Amino acid sequence: MFKFITSILFVSLLITACGEESPRNEQTTETRQLDYTADVAFINSAGEEVTSIRAAVADDDHSRSEGLMNVHNLPSDAGMIFIFDEDAPRSFWMANTPISLDIIYVNSEMEIVRIHRNTPPYSHENIRSEAPAKYVVEVNAGYTMEHDITEGMMIQLTRQ
Numbered sequence: 001m002f003k004f005i006t007s008i009l010f011v012s013l014l015i016t017a018c019g020e021e022s023p024r025n026e027q028t029t030e031t032r033q034l035d036y037t038a039d040v041a042f043i044n045s046a047g048e049e050v051t052s053i054r055a056a057v058a059d060d061d062h063s064r065s066e067g068l069m070n071v072h073n074l075p076s077d078a079g080m081i082f083i084f085d086e087d088a089p090r091s092f093w094m095a096n097t098p099i100s101l102d103i104i105y106v107n108s109e110m111e112i113v114r115i116h117r118n119t120p121p122y123s124h125e126n127i128r129s130e131a132p133a134k135y136v137v138e139v140n141a142g143y144t145m146e147h148d149i150t151e152g153m154m155i156q157l158t159r160q
Helices: 002-019 061-066
Strands: 036-043 049-058 078-092 101-106 112-119 127-140 154-159
Touching: 036 078, 049 061, 049 127, 112 127, 127 154
Parallel strands: 049 078
Antiparallel strands: 036 049, 036 154, 078 127, 101 112, 101 127
């Protein structure tokens, strides 16, 4: 009888121990929080706003090089706008960027000159503008298709 009770206690303890959360050396994923200080509107050929996003602004070397690296959650109505001093061929990559993006290149006239859709996360591939660009807008992958944003459309930037 003693062996039977001891066996039941052992099994009970084993079940209880397996059900409890045990501390693990889990790697924490650090995610950056963005400060949205601008609005970017997408304008069709009739001059009508198609859609708009809240945008974090990257307008200096540090913020442009950081981009959306380590941002794991980007709201569907948000993105980032990179602002450069002048039109020039641009090239971006997705290193340390865990989410797929649509990358929109825009010239100094605010015209969309190139869109790269569904860029692969963590890729080291150069994603080129193929035309001079002063601005680059990054949004969640699929955003440009969902809102029918195409090359030749315009953007309007409003900073807060």
